[in-house]
Amino acid sequence: MADENRIPLPNPRTKNPLIFPDGSHDPATVFLSEVIDHPNIEVGDWTYYNDRSLPDDHAGALAPYLFPGAPEQLRIGRFCQIAQGVQFITATANHPMDGLSTYPFSVFDPDRMGTYRASLPRGRDTIVGHDCWIGREAVLMPGAELGCGVIVAARAVVRGKIPDYAVVSGNPAKIIRMRFNPAEISQLLEIAWWSWPSEKIARNLHLIEQGDVLALAEQNDVDTMN
Known part of the structure; x- marks a missing residue:
């Protein structure tokens, strides 16, 4: 008989959370919060990245132009799923556009490299x-x-x-459909199941996986009253 008290969520402090039936861990799947230590990157618990190339520097693989102390941030929420080859091109990838050329001459001059970075506009x-x-x-x-x-x-x-809850595709990306209707989206944002304690998420996984927004909302009301 299954242990009803067992919490099926993996420990968010685990580096490699995917465990195969033989007990081995998949080295390609990582919780990003456990492998990224970058002052400009914030990653929520349970967000994973899968990359069969096994990068040594996950921050560099995902955001190659975001240097420590850059004027902008990369913030990723909880329970995100990020596939191999995804890249975040931050504003620090820009070149100067005020002169006659966009060539970054000062990057190749150690005495002026700092001024080049400081001259870049504050990106969002x-x-x-x-x-x-x-x-x-x-x-x-x-x-x-x-x-x-x-x-x-x-x-x-x-x-x-x-x-x-939009689904986007293409270059530039366009909305191809919405996953839920407006009322359901409003309910999901109000419920915000990703911010629940892990025990509550675990108790309600069957509802989260079923995709029944109303049922999850009703259960959340019951839990709140209790």
């Missing part, structure tokens, strides 16, 4: 909401903002703000 932060799925080799451009529950198709190029 790149934000990924909770429970987003970003497909293989998708690119998020400077200042992109995903709402909660967004699905980004493989190799999509995302600019601007994407609404909650």
Whole structure:
């Protein structure tokens, strides 16, 4: 008989949370909060990245132009799923555009490298909401903002703000459909199951996995009253 008290959620402090039937851990699947230590990157619990190339520097693989102390931030919510090859192109990838050439001459001059970085405009932060799925080799451009529950198709190029629970595809990425109707989206954002304690999430996994918004909302009301 299954242990009803068992919490099926993996420990968010685990580096490699995916365990095969033989007991071995998949080295390609990592909880990003446990492998990224970067002052400009914030990642929520249970957000994972899968990359069969096994990068040594996950921050560098995902956000290659975001240097420590850059004027912008990359913020990723909880329970996101990020596929191999995804990249966040932050504003610090820009070149100067005020002169006659966009060639970054000062980058190759150690005495002027610091002034080059300081001359770049303050870019908008790149934000990924909770429970987003970003497909293989998708690119998020400077200042992109995903709402909660967004699905980004493989190799999509995302600019601007994407609404909650949209599915986007293409270059530039366009909304191809919404996952739920407006009333259901409003309910999901109010419920915000991703912010619940892990024990409550575990108790309600069957409802989260079923996709019945009303049932989850009703159960949340019951839990709140208790």
